[in-house]
Amino acid sequence: MTGPNAVEIRDLRKTYAKPAVDGLDLTVRAGELYALLGPNGAGKTTTLRMVTGLLQPDAGSIRVFGCDALADPRAAKQMVAWLPDEPMLYDKLTPVEYLQFVAGLWGVDAAAARDRAETLLRLLDLWDQRGQRCEGFSRGMKQKAALAGALIHDPKLLILDEPLTGLDAAAARQVKDLLQERVRAGATVILTTHILEVAERLADRIGIIMAGRLRAEGTLAELRSRAGEGDHGRGTLEDVFLQLVGT
Amino acid sequence: MDAEPLRMFSCSSSGREAVIKGQLLPPGGAAWLLLHEARLNLRTVTARKGAALVFLVLGLVLAVVTVFAGVPLALLAERTRFALGPISILAVDAGLVMIFTLILSQTLSAAVSSFYDRGDLDLLLSSPLPPQRVLIVRAVSVAVTPFLWFALFLTPVAVPLAILNSPLWLASYLVLASMALLAGAAGLSLAMALFRLIGARATKTAGQLIAAVIGAAFFLISQLRNLLPDQGASIMSALFKKAHSGVFEPGAPLAWPAEAVAGSPLPLLGVLVLSGAAFMTTASALGKRFAADAAAAAGAGAGPFRVSRRAISEREFGDGVFSVMVKKELRLLIRDPTLLSQVLLRTLYVLPLTFLLARNAMRSRGDPIHTAVRFHGLGTIAYGSASSFSVYAGAGALAFLAGQVAGSLAWITISAEEAPELLACAPVDGERVRQAKLTATMVPVALLLIAPLCGLAAFAPWVGAAASVGAAGSAVSAGLINLWFEKPASRKAFRSRRGGSVLGAIAELIMGLGWGVTTGMIAALSPYAVIPAAITLLTLGLFYGLANPVKGY
Numbered sequence: 003m004t005g006p007n008a009v010e011i012r013d014l015r016k017t018y019a020k021p022a023v024d025g026l027d028l029t030v031r032a033g034e035l036y037a038l039l040g041p042n043g044a045g046k047t048t049t050l051r052m053v054t055g056l057l058q059p060d061a062g063s064i065r066v067f068g069c070d071a072l073a074d075p076r077a078a079k080q081m082v083a084w085l086p087d088e089p090m091l092y093d094k095l096t097p098v099e100y101l102q103f104v105a106g107l108w109g110v111d112a113a114a115a116r117d118r119a120e121t122l123l124r125l126l127d128l129w130d131q132r133g134q135r136c137e138g139f140s141r142g143m144k145q146k147a148a149l150a151g152a153l154i155h156d157p158k159l160l161i162l163d164e165p166l167t168g169l170d171a172a173a174a175r176q177v178k179d180l181l182q183e184r185v186r187a188g189a190t191v192i193l194t195t196h197i198l199e200v201a202e203r204l205a206d207r208i209g210i211i212m213a214g215r216l217r218a219e220g221t222l223a224e225l226r227s228r229a230g231e232g233d234h235g236r237g238t239l240e241d242v243f244l245q246l247v248g249t
Numbered sequence: 250m251d252a253e254p255l256r257m258f259s260c261s262s263s264g265r266e267a268v269i270k271g272q273l274l275p276p277g278g279a280a281w282l283l284l285h286e287a288r289l290n291l292r293t294v295t296a297r298k299g300a301a302l303v304f305l306v307l308g309l310v311l312a313v314v315t316v317f318a319g320v321p322l323a324l325l326a327e328r329t330r331f332a333l334g335p336i337s338i339l340a341v342d343a344g345l346v347m348i349f350t351l352i353l354s355q356t357l358s359a360a361v362s363s364f365y366d367r368g369d370l371d372l373l374l375s376s377p378l379p380p381q382r383v384l385i386v387r388a389v390s391v392a393v394t395p396f397l398w399f400a401l402f403l404t405p406v407a408v409p410l411a412i413l414n415s416p417l418w419l420a421s422y423l424v425l426a427s428m429a430l431l432a433g434a435a436g437l438s439l440a441m442a443l444f445r446l447i448g449a450r451a452t453k454t455a456g457q458l459i460a461a462v463i464g465a466a467f468f469l470i471s472q473l474r475n476l477l478p479d480q481g482a483s484i485m486s487a488l489f490k491k492a493h494s495g496v497f498e499p500g501a502p503l504a505w506p507a508e509a510v511a512g513s514p515l516p517l518l519g520v521l522v523l524s525g526a527a528f529m530t531t532a533s534a535l536g537k538r539f540a541a542d543a544a545a546a547a548g549a550g551a552g553p554f555r556v557s558r559r560a561i562s563e564r565e566f567g568d569g570v571f572s573v574m575v576k577k578e579l580r581l582l583i584r585d586p587t588l589l590s591q592v593l594l595r596t597l598y599v600l601p602l603t604f605l606l607a608r609n610a611m612r613s614r615g616d617p618i619h620t621a622v623r624f625h626g627l628g629t630i631a632y633g634s635a636s637s638f639s640v641y642a643g644a645g646a647l648a649f650l651a652g653q654v655a656g657s658l659a660w661i662t663i664s665a666e667e668a669p670e671l672l673a674c675a676p677v678d679g680e681r682v683r684q685a686k687l688t689a690t691m692v693p694v695a696l697l698l699i700a701p702l703c704g705l706a707a708f709a710p711w712v713g714a715a716a717s718v719g720a721a722g723s724a725v726s727a728g729l730i731n732l733w734f735e736k737p738a739s740r741k742a743f744r745s746r747r748g749g750s751v752l753g754a755i756a757e758l759i760m761g762l763g764w765g766v767t768t769g770m771i772a773a774l775s776p777y778a779v780i781p782a783a784i785t786l787l788t789l790g791l792f793y794g795l796a797n798p799v800k801g802y
Contacts, residue, residue, distance in 0.1 A: 054674045079676040090668040092577065094584040098561050103577045105566050107675040112567025119561060133557030135584070151671075 006068035008032045008159050008190035009053060014062035016214075022048040023059070024214035030207075032067070032158075035181065035191045037201035037208045041247055045214035046194045047086075050161050053192075054084040067158060080108065083157035087164035089148035093137035097128050097147045100136065101154050108155035115154060122150040126176060142173040149177060153184070160184060162193040166200060178204060202239040210246050218246050277378055282386040290393070299751035307401070315405040323409035331414070333499055333511055335492040341507035342497070347467040349428050352395040354464030356429075356436030358590070359391040361456030364440065364449075364543055374540050381536030384437065388532060392433030399425055417512025424509045424517070427524035434531040441535055441542050449545040457590035465597035570677045574685030575692075578662045582693060585740070588661060595654055596697060605643060638773070640705070644712050645769030647701055648719030651694055652761035655724035658690040659731035665740040687728045694724045712772040719768025726760040726789055733796030756792040763788060 009030040016023040023045045030036045040046050051057040053064055055075045064071040064078075071078035092100060098119065105115035123129045126146040131139070136147055145168065152160060160181070166174045181191050182204065195201055201208055202222060209219040218228050226237055229245045237245075274281040294300060325331070333341070363370065373383045400422060410418040439459070443452040496503055505516035568576065582588060663686050666672065672682055698720055706713025734753025763785030770778035 056670055056673050076676040076678075079674055082674070084670070084674045086670060090671040092581060092667050094581050095577070098565070099577075099580065102565055102568070103573050104671070104675075106568045106570060106573025107672070107677055109569070109676075110566070112563045115566035116561060116563045119566070130557060132561065133559060 005032055006065070008034075008067060009192065010063075010065040011049070011053070012063045014049065014052065014064065015060045016045075016048055016052060016057065017060055021214050023052070026062070026211070026215060028209060028216055028219075030190060030192055032190055033185065033188055034206040035185045035193070035204055037205035038192060038194045038211060039198065039201055039208060039243060040194075040211040040217075044211045046211055047163055048214075049211070050084070050163055050192065050194065054082055054161055055079050056084070081158040083152035083155065083160045085148055085152045085160070085162040085165055087167050089144045090151070091136050091144055091148055094135055096133050096135055097123060097150065098132045100147060100151055104151040105154050110155050114156075118154050118156065119150070122153055125180065126150055141168040142170055145169055146173060146176070149180070153180075157189065159190045159192070162191070164195060165193055166195060166197060198239045198243055208239070210243060212247055277376075279382050279385055282373075282378075282382065283389060286386060286390045287393070290390070302751065311401065311405050315409060319405040319409040320413070322406060323413035326410060326414045333504070333507055335495075335497040336489075338497040338499065338504045338507040339488070339492040341510055342503065345424070345428065345506050345510070347471075348399055348425070349432060350463055350467045352392070352399065352429055352432040353435055354460045355395040356391045356432045357439050357463065358436075358457055358460035359394070360387075360433075360436040360440040361443075361452060361460070362587075363387055363391060364444075365453055370543055374543055379536065380540040381532055384536045384539040385532045387539075388433040388437050388528070389430065390433075391436055392429040395432070396426055396429035399429075415512065418510075420512035420517050421510045424506065424520055427520050430528050431524045434528045437539075438531050438535060441538060444542045444545060449542070454586035454589065457586045458593055461590040461594040462597070465594055469597060469601065570681055571685045571688075574682055575689045578686055578689030579692060581667075582658065582661070582689070585661070588657070591657060592654065592693065592697065595650065598650075605639070637709075640709055640712055641769045641772040644705065644716035644719065644772040645765040645767075647698060647705075647716045648723045648768035649761045649765035651698055651720035652723035652727040652757065652764055654697060655690055655694045656727035656731060656757040656761070658693055659687065659728040661740060662686045662690050663731045663735050664738050666737070667740060669737060683732055687725075687732065690728050691724055694720075711774070715768055715772040719764050719771065723761055723764035723768075726764065726785075727757050729789070730756045730760060730792060733793060752792075752795065756788075759788055760785065760792075 007029050009028065011026055011028040014023050014026040014028075015021065022043075026045070026049060028049070038046050038049070048057065052059045053066065053071065055071060055078065059072070066078040067081055069077050069081070092103075095103065101115070101119040101122075105119070110118070120129070123132050126149065128143065128146055128150065131143070136144055139147065145165070149165070152162075162181075165177055165181075169177060178200065181193070185191055185206075193201075193204075205222075207219065207221055208225060210217045210225070218225055220228065222239055222242070225239070225242045225246070229237070229242045274284060331337075370383075370387075374380060403421060403425060407418050407421050440452065440456055443456055443459075447455055491497070495501065498504060499508065505519055508516040509520040663683065666686075672679075702713060702717050702720065705716055730753055734756065736753070763781055766781040767778055767785055770781060
């Protein structure tokens with residue numbers, strides 16, 4: 003018996019001056035790492051912000067692990083963590099204080115929160131700086147502190163918008179390893195990125211979105227095939243992506 | 250290769266080329282840079298929503314003050330053929346010292362902020378411009394804002410005096426500009442001295458605190474009579490004796506600033522030359538250090554980090570939403586240097602009021618002379634001794650102050666939330682979050698007012714009780730208004746509340762005044778207190794109806 007999908011989006015619409023998301027249908031299976039790709043302004047971030055409850059859609063439905071995210075947003079939010087490209091941090095708090103705060107928001111049990119905080123801070127090389135205020139941190143350290151905050155409540159679904167922006171090679175590696183570890187542990191990860199090698203290496207499936215609609219979806223092999231390279235094509239994801247978005 | 254694109258990057262050594270092309274000032278010069286700063290500042294001011302309304306109201310207020318105060322004063326000066334004497338010179342000098350301390354407070358604060366907020370400082374210092382020039386422009390820039398404000402307040406008096414008495418009074422603007430220039434240089438020098446003495450990290454907080462103390466210095470000195478009744482009175486009498494001993498006679502060196510204000514040519518020239526020389530000397534002496542200090546400020550707070558040794562305990566986790574919200578807000582409030590300086594400033598203002606209240610409350614108990622305050626059409630609205638009236642007024646002032654402090658704190662916790670998306674995507678009730686934020690703002694207000702309220706209650710229990718209720722009502726009203734007129738803004742905009750709701754600010758002021766008057770009248774046991782109380786509560790209800798918050802979470 004299979005459980006519900008991690009995310010099921012049906013006919014999702016959001017219009018600002020022009021349609022940002024235009025009748026999007028998207029399914030992300032539980033336990034997979036899904037990369038959502040697309041050119042700037044394609045509607046990736048708008049879509050993910052609607053899934054996390056930060057934006058109200060004009061029409062459509064969103065289900066997170068079977069839970070109607072629009073009818074019961076708090077239940078959906080309980081399962082989700084959101085990490086935008088700009089870390090959601092408080093400069094005057096230390097990483098430990100930040101994790102205490104986030105754990106309090108998600109109502110994490112004290113013992114579990116303490117253990118996870120220590121594990122995450124050690125894993126992300128922030129343990130020695132746990133008592134320093136985040137204001138003095140580099141961009142990469144801030145991003146890692148925010149990632150620790152996103153993981154402190156052990157979310158079933160982790161949504162990341164450009165998680166590797168501004169990270170050095172070592173920090174980027176740590177983040178990628180952590181994401182793969184979360185997927186191995188049974189969590190679902192959705193990420194957007196412009197670094198196509200990251201999607202190529204990490205993602206189980208890739209969705210390409212353009213003008214607020216899903217243009218193509220599948221494994222890299224399936225996308226190659228769709229792009230006309232056949233089952234044994236050797237093109238990189240970049241080649242396939244550029245071909246599919248018609249640039 | 251096409252030569253045209255290359256020309257875009259070619260440098261003009263003299264700047265003459267740019268002048269020929271139609272630019273008024275040669276690029277890279279101090280005047281050109283100043284024009285650039287002026288343009289940016291002007292756009293910041295005019296870009297504010299409701300700026301036109303603010304300017305209109307300000308213009309109307311200035312017109313009213315000009316007609317009802319400036320013109321009569323100028324007519325009086327003309328009729329009495331006013332000439333500066335020792336006492337008027339002493340008064341003008343004291344006024345100039347007060348204005349200088351207020352300007353210096355602002356320029357020091359702006360100078361410290363300009364190092365940390367950066368803006369275009371990195372761009373300017375990485376360009377081939379000499380750092381002295383950047384320093385000069387920055388010093389002038391931090392002096393311009395306070396100059397413009399004081400020039401605005403000077404206008405209702407100076408212009409009528411210039412028209413009806415003597416055009417030489419316009420020299421007061423030049424004296425004001427000199428003081429602002431001097432204060433700009435002094436502010437930057439102080440900031441840089443702090444960098445040397447206590448380092449870049451500590452300067453960020455210390456600079457703001459010192460600015461607050463300087464800003465309140467003149468007020469505290471003027472309150473010497475209340476703080477130290479005997480010594481204060483003797484200092485004042487000694488000062489008046491000195492005024493008549495020749496030190497403040499026209500022509501004496503201490504009379505020069507006042508004479509410069511009145512347009513006397515030699516003193517005016519002296520003030521201009523002195524301030525200009527002091528400014529240029531400071532700029533050339535500190536120019537080289539400026540770039541180094543700016544770089545130090547940029548790295549303030551950055552690594553290398555001390556390794557934390559403290560273990561994290563289970564007790565630090567497990568709090569509920571309300572509790573973690575309150576703790577987080579209090580931590581952020583305590584660690585905010587700009588906010589700390591504002592609270593310190595208000596504490597310094599409360600201090601003399603506390604002494605005054607306690608002393609008058611003590612006196613009023615045995616005061617035999619009672620008077621009635623009558624209001625046309627209402628008869629006697631309050632009854633008491635002179636000392637007790639000052640206590641009632643003080644109680645009202647405390648209520649007003651509570652609203653003002655709570656308003657500032659509520660704005661920073663509610664509108665200037667740093668991570669609204671974190672709260673918005675958390676599985677929490679937004680109302681609960683706002684309640685916690687409101688609670689967090691009340692804690693510092695209570696800490697600030699607990700001493701004066703307890704002191705008051707000890708000597709005049711009823712007045713103390715009225716002041717406590719009034720202060721609580723005022724603080725809660727200010728907090729609610731900030732909830733109703735919530736408008737997400739950057740924490741850095743705290744000082745000017747840039748981006749905040751204009752209607753919210755007006756509502757906050759009206760509520761503070763309403764609660765102040767109500768508290769004073771309740772303290773005086775006046776049955777008519779019901780009138781301002783009803784007006785205040787109705788106005789609060791009206792503002793609730795007008796509220797249109799842009800909730801960030």
